[in-house]
Amino acid sequence: ALHEGLVRAAARMSPRGGPAGGPAGDTLGIWETDAVLDRFTARLSAVLAPAEAEVPALRGTLTEFARTVLARAADAAPTTSAPPAADTWPAPVAPPAASPHQVASAVALLLECALLHVLEHGIAHRESALPRAVAVVRRLGEVVRDSGEGAWSGDDGRGERRRLARQLHDELGGALSTARLSLEAAAQDPPGTSGPAGSPDHLGAHLATAQRALAEAARQNQALIGGLRHRADLPPLREALEAFLAGPRPRAGLGVRTSVEVVGDERALSERYREEAFLALREALRDRLARSGARRVDTVVRVTRRWLYAKVTDDGRGPAAGSTEALRSLTDRIDDLGGRARVTPGTPAGTLLEIHLPLRRHP
Numbered sequence: 001a002l003h004e005g006l007v008r009a010a011a012r013m014s015p016r017g018g019p020a021g022g023p024a025g026d027t028l029g030i031w032e033t034d035a036v037l038d039r040f041t042a043r044l045s046a047v048l049a050p051a052e053a054e055v056p057a058l059r060g061t062l063t064e065f066a067r068t069v070l071a072r073a074a075d076a077a078p079t080t081s082a083p084p085a086a087d088t089w090p091a092p093v094a095p096p097a098a099s100p101h102q103v104a105s106a107v108a109l110l111l112e113c114a115l116l117h118v119l120e121h122g123i124a125h126r127e128s129a130l131p132r133a134v135a136v137v138r139r140l141g142e143v144v145r146d147s148g149e150g151a152w153s154g155d156d157g158r159g160e161r162r163r164l165a166r167q168l169h170d171e172l173g174g175a176l177s178t179a180r181l182s183l184e185a186a187a188q189d190p191p192g193t194s195g196p197a198g199s200p201d202h203l204g205a206h207l208a209t210a211q212r213a214l215a216e217a218a219r220q221n222q223a224l225i226g227g228l229r230h231r232a233d234l235p236p237l238r239e240a241l242e243a244f245l246a247g248p249r250p251r252a253g254l255g256v257r258t259s260v261e262v263v264g265d266e267r268a269l270s271e272r273y274r275e276e277a278f279l280a281l282r283e284a285l286r287d288r289l290a291r292s293g294a295r296r297v298d299t300v301v302r303v304t305r306r307w308l309y310a311k312v313t314d315d316g317r318g319p320a321a322g323s324t325e326a327l328r329s330l331t332d333r334i335d336d337l338g339g340r341a342r343v344t345p346g347t348p349a350g351t352l353l354e355i356h357l358p359l360r361r362h363p
Helices: 002-013 030-047 056-074 100-124 129-146 155-188 200-226 237-246 271-291 328-336
Strands: 257-263 296-303 307-314 340-345 351-358
Touching: 030 056, 030 100, 056 100, 056 129, 100 129, 237 257, 237 271, 237 296, 271 296, 271 307, 271 328, 271 351, 328 340
Parallel strands: 257 296
Antiparallel strands: 296 307, 307 351, 340 351
């Protein structure tokens, strides 16, 4: 829309009824790309959510993306309609490691900064800057479009595959895991064993839990087949996490003591963020109960106006070599929301898993 409006305005203002090439054509000089990038960097924090603007890695990623787009736009554009040879035309700009809404904000800001720079420069030198502004915006648009679908939703559907893998692992897989643990518990306490563990009531409880978990797995499977997302009503985070911890556990986690603390107003979270945070923390607790060898696992969640911060600590053996890979579903889930998760050795022992999630306003 910006491009079409500028074309119409340039046609009205140009003596010959069309945009003139100008000495620089549709490219930006090196000094100009630096000036546009400086303007972009100065204003980037203003177009991001306050919590996102406080993440240096995100600002650096988007700034480097803008630098690459400007450098590519400064290259000479092809002068014929024939497709360029593979060895004479640079490859498309790689999509940045950022969420789609962050990329969209950065691209809009980059176009705005380039347009303002060209217009202001033309006015300062008493030139007709509008035709050149049209050409520069068109060239920037071509570079961004060449990035393809990946610039907005991940490389070649990668984001969708990650979402589907998480749903299979955390939701369908979680329900099947609960059913398996309940049936294992029932098999390990057959009728006739001494004590209440082998009583009919105890076995019935195991089987009832397994039945509910299998019913949930069937609902999740139907949601996947139908292309719909099944969303259950989620109680407050503390209640939801304590209910999970009170359910079936792997044998290694049967004697582990646990605690859950939630500080802050959960109303600051959208329903999506609440559910994503619960699923991430549930996966962290499931991993710690099964693999840490700990005697105690503690969970703390703090919610502010800008951030959700959560940590899961234990006094076990510390992070194993494959801890990060084992929690890939968790880190992908948080990454896709614009946050970050990390696993480090605890103090003085055990493992510390942290989640930093910037919050966005919601209705």
